[in-house]
Amino acid sequence: MTLATALSLGETALKLGLICSLTVLALFLSYSMLNVCDLSTDGCFTLGAAVGAAVAVSGHPFLSIIAAMLAGICSGFVTGFLQTKMGVDSLLAGIIVNTGLYSINIAVMGGSSLINMNRTDTVFSMMKDVLADTPLKGRADILVALIAVAAVIAFLVVFLKTRLGLAIRATGNNPIMVKSSSINTVFTTIVGLCVANAFTGLSGCLLAQYQKSVNIDIGSGMVTIALASLLIGATILGRGKIVTRAVGVVLGSFIFRLVYTIALRFHLPAFMLKLVSSIIVVIALSFPYLKTQLPMMKRRLTHSKNNR
Numbered sequence: 001m002t003l004a005t006a007l008s009l010g011e012t013a014l015k016l017g018l019i020c021s022l023t024v025l026a027l028f029l030s031y032s033m034l035n036v037c038d039l040s041t042d043g044c045f046t047l048g049a050a051v052g053a054a055v056a057v058s059g060h061p062f063l064s065i066i067a068a069m070l071a072g073i074c075s076g077f078v079t080g081f082l083q084t085k086m087g088v089d090s091l092l093a094g095i096i097v098n099t100g101l102y103s104i105n106i107a108v109m110g111g112s113s114l115i116n117m118n119r120t121d122t123v124f125s126m127m128k129d130v131l132a133d134t135p136l137k138g139r140a141d142i143l144v145a146l147i148a149v150a151a152v153i154a155f156l157v158v159f160l161k162t163r164l165g166l167a168i169r170a171t172g173n174n175p176i177m178v179k180s181s182s183i184n185t186v187f188t189t190i191v192g193l194c195v196a197n198a199f200t201g202l203s204g205c206l207l208a209q210y211q212k213s214v215n216i217d218i219g220s221g222m223v224t225i226a227l228a229s230l231l232i233g234a235t236i237l238g239r240g241k242i243v244t245r246a247v248g249v250v251l252g253s254f255i256f257r258l259v260y261t262i263a264l265r266f267h268l269p270a271f272m273l274k275l276v277s278s279i280i281v282v283i284a285l286s287f288p289y290l291k292t293q294l295p296m297m298k299r300r301l302t303h304s305k306n307n308r
Contacts, residue, residue: 005265011142013261017254018145019210022203023222024229024253025152025246030196031230032245033160035172036083038193039094041200041226043101044075045219048201049208050108053115056209061122065205072201073194075101080190105216113216115208122209141210148206152199153246159195160242168192224277229253231284256280 023045030038048068055064075097082093109115128140136143159165170178171188178185200222208214229252236255237248263276 009261009265010258013258014254015141015145015210016207016261017257018142018149018250019203019206020222020225020257021149021229021250021253022152022206023200024226024233024249025149025156026196026199026203027223027226027230028246028249029156029168029199030193031227032234033169033172034189034192034196036090036189036193037094038076038079038196039091039223040075040079040097040101040197041094041223042219042221043098043105044072044197044200045204045207045222046105046214046216047071047075047101047108047219048204049214049218050105050115050204051201052205053117053120053208053214054108054110056122057115057117057120059121061120061126061209064209065123065202068201068205069198070201072197072199072204075201076193076195076197077190079197080193084186084189102216109214109216115214117209117212117214120212122212123206124209145206145210148202149250152202153243153250156246157243164188164191221274221277224274224281225256226253228277228281228284229256231281231287232256235284235287 023041027038027041030036048071051071052064052068055067079093079097082088082096083090086093088096106113124141124144127144131137131140131143160169167178167183168188168191170181170183171185171192175185178188204219207218211218230249231252232255233248233250233252234245236251237244239245259280260273260276263273268276
């Protein structure tokens with residue numbers, strides 16, 4: 001592999017990693033802070049992509065971002081409502097919403113499973129025009145993704161320090177204590193899921209505009225990818241302030257995409273990528289446990305050698 005090839009792979013992984021890290025940041029809020037595993041992520045990601053593409057095709061690339069985030073908020077509201085008001089288990093609520101969103105996404109896409117955006121202006125193409133005569137020429141994709149990620153991280157850092165943000169974090173840590181403190185856990189849960197799904201919708205919208213197309217399976221497996229990236233980031237920078245943990249999440253997303261990109265580079269069949277995702281998740285989940293068990297394993301190995 002030449003240096004140019006390696007740099008090209010790294011750049012591709014960086015672009016996709018930054019865009020998909022918005023979904024990982026959404027999971028960081030819902031899973032790590034609110035302690036809710038939202039399985040509607042796949043459908044919500046596709047919803048953001050479909051809504052964003054439909055609005056962008058009509059000639060409003062910037063408005064498509066707002067529309068996608070609003071669509072994500074609606075998805076998060078339904079998921080939260082099912083959990084808190086209808087008594088549906090959080091996992092089942094996510095599965096139900098994810099299933100229902102398939103039909104909604106097809107409807108948003110005009111009954112088709114594909115939207116072609118080759119002749120559509122996007123935020124990436126518009127940024128490319130802006131940077132045409134600057135030293136950043138050719139870096140429009142990365143710059144747009146960086147701006148989006150930086151904005152979301154800044155929002156999370158500020159939001160999670162507000163009274164509402166602290167209430168959301170407390171709800172995830174100890175909901176029983178929060179209820180006894182007269183904090184409305186129904187409200188905090190719904191708000192947390194709405195904000196998280198807004199980020200997921202934004203991620204789907206940006207990926208659609210980056211790829212210049214949307215298909216109904218664009219969000220397939222996204223919850224697995226986001227979970228793996230989240231766990232990788234937690235392993236690297238899982239302690240410290242919110243901003244440090246959020247940056248770790250983004251780094252985890254980049255590492256995951258880099259592994260994905262390298263696997264594709266070595267001509268791994270596309271149908272094997274799901275297995276790669278699953279293996280990465282298992283490694284990320286098992287690593288903290290194996291790390292704690294390592295001293296004991298070393299002692300056992302030493303003891304067995306001494307007894308020979």
